[in-house]
Amino acid sequence: MFGCLVAGRLLQTNLQQIDETHAVFELSNASTINHVCVFLLGNVPFPEGYGATVHLHWPGRGFQLLGMLSNDKPSAIFRLRASFTYSTTTRAFEGQGSLTVPSEAASNTDVTAVLGISIEPLSQIYPQISSIHPNSAGSSNSIHRPLPNAALLAERIVRHLLNYLSSFAASGLGPDVAVPISIIEKWYVTFTNKVKNGGTEFLEREVE
Known part of the structure; x- marks a missing residue:
């Protein structure tokens, strides 16, 4: 259902399913990644009223919300380098006992990060996305239309x-x-x- 493309690398479709609503991509040598594109493959749409939040797990720092995907916004580009802040950690993957995330590496030259995808109702996704500081993630992670004041x-x-x-x-x-x-x-x-x-x-x- 999802694909992941790191600039300068081959397309990743090796999605690891955690449960019916959670899945992850492993990103090797993550310290060298500047941008990553996450998208729907086009074979399976989201159920009506649903989308997905996209999260980054950096070793030792938990998950951070990056942005979202939906049927109206089937792809998004996120900037990973220097994007992590402790104030934007997310709980979307708490309680996922079958998910194994890398421990903090001794050297940043061989860090494996995790890109998490959580399928949720759009009514729950929009408030999460609107709370992201504009500088805390890539410029392409905003929701497909502005929320009214x-x-x-x-x-x-x-x-x-x-x-x-x-x-x-x-x-x-x-x-x-x-x-x-x-x-x-x-x-x-x-x-x-x-x-x-x-x-x-x-x-x-x-x-x-």
Whole structure:
């Protein structure tokens, strides 16, 4: 499903499957790597509403989040050299008992790093990616579209609620009529399910 290409080396397809949602590539002589490209091979797409986060494990320093892949963004280039910072370590691969990562090497000339791929819902991936400092990874690891700012997002949520309530106008619900709490609860359940399954992009489509 995934391929890995280090600049100046042969294409890697030797993906090591850890479980149904986690897999890794080993990167030998990692201290000599400047950039790596990770991509979907095109034979198996992500399930609807899912993508993958990409992580780097440098010996002795844990996993760091680099970026993401999705059906809309099937490839990404990451800068590895000097990209690791302790403040951006990730827990995506914690508890993966079958995963063996290299120990810290005595010499940086023969370090084997691990590139980890974790398949997750897009609704969980986007907040992780938006938290990455722009200088902590390659320039190609941003999500495929910018997240709306808080004020704009709040406006769209309120508009979505008003549009929902307007659909009840034919049944006698008007501007001076108290809204039953059951109607708000129904909207809340429907709205949160949409966000969990596909993010907030549906709000943009509804703004005309």
